Amino acid sequence: MQDIMENLVKLASASSLVLVIILISHLRKIGIVKDFLSAASRGFIQLMLLSPILAYVFFSSIWFVYATPIIAVMALLAGYTSAKRAEASGLSKAILITTPSITIGALFSLSALTILKVIPIKPEFIIPLAGMAFGNAMNICSLTLTRLLGEIKNNRDKIEAMLALGASSDLTVKEFERIAAKWALIPNIDNLRTLGLIFIPGTMTGMLMAGIAPITAAVYQLSIFFMIISSGIITAVIAIHFTRARVFTPAHQLVDI
């Protein structure tokens, strides 16, 4: 009981920062209050639901039976969230692109790390790491697709001028695909670059706070970075590939998006 009370007080105190967010957004007319509040309340409810589930799954002997649907839910949610962004940029039925791209990207890197025995096959590793992989792949997917669709929209005339000279659809968007993927990976790369200098990321923070040796925490953190960046780049490439097939017809015509 003491524990719960203490946690609630901490949560309430931390929430004072929410006021800062709202105040600044309001004063500077950034217009994210609504978006932020709905995201924050969703985040709150999700975590509150997740904690007891995790507590149960971590100590279950048949944890992998639970892990499968948990990961499936992650995949669907990540796909759905990213699809919303892509649809706002004009891509219809985007979920058919985002979900498979994110899933393949995230699962590939996660499997690689387990097969290489970098991370043990234990629920307290697999589930949170899957969360990171899916979460990051989701962000990369959203960033890649919004940028790519934006570039294509802004460069419609240029793309059609190239098509009109006999260029294939692939060739006309190559440049924009490269820009989009590179741009989407910037936050990841910059985090990696400043790792330990400015930015002590989640996993390492958590491990340090839990009293694990810094060198062990560092190795995990690096491995995780490689995992999320590799899953991100795979996701970006697949999403780009699927998108190209949607914005062009087989006759090399740019469709309206």
Add this chain to the structure above:
Amino acid sequence: MQMIEIISLKKKIGSREILKGLNLSVKKGEIVTIVGPSGSGKSTLLRCINRLTEFDSGDILINGVSVREYNPLELRRIVGIVFQLPVMFDGSVEDNIAYGLRLSNVGKEVEKEKMIEMEKEIKKIAREVGIEDFLSNEATKLSIGEQQRVALARALILKPKVMLLDEPTSALDPKNEENIENLILKLVKSKGITVLWVTHDVAQARRVGDRVSVMKEGRIILTDIPEKIAWEEVYV
């Protein structure tokens, strides 16, 4: 011999019918101008001919063959297009002119003779459109008039049989308008290119067209030699 034959062409965009069963034939080497109110579907028609956009029904024959039978990438080299506003690609004027030529070499080693041959063609076409002094300039920095010359050269270097012109002079000042109009006329006539030339300028339509077509609400309502058209009716 008909170079372009358009037969009951229909196209919807969304639920709106833009082209409503349009018919038009253009003979080899002929220039047909199209005039008509804004929104009547002139640009859409041109974009159907080189298949930048898909039509729903009817057919378009180029040299007797349906455009759907062509490989679209080849069709667009046979049927060139110049838009109202030229779009320059990054790089030099020479890069822009060579764009279509170099497409077939992407990722390939090019023999020296072919390179020299290409250089020659680029210089020749640049001279013809009057931009031989700008070849190494950055294309996006040229004036609109100069860019339109590059756009023309870029299409003509592919030796098209047909040119589609979508108000090619309407973004230009009067002096440039006259210059480019005369330039196009001279070039297409000397090369025997068949032309479909959209313009909102009725005087221009009369000047340059062997025949003039009047378009209204997705149809060609009348095609004739300029002398025979009742212009009072077209102007309204």
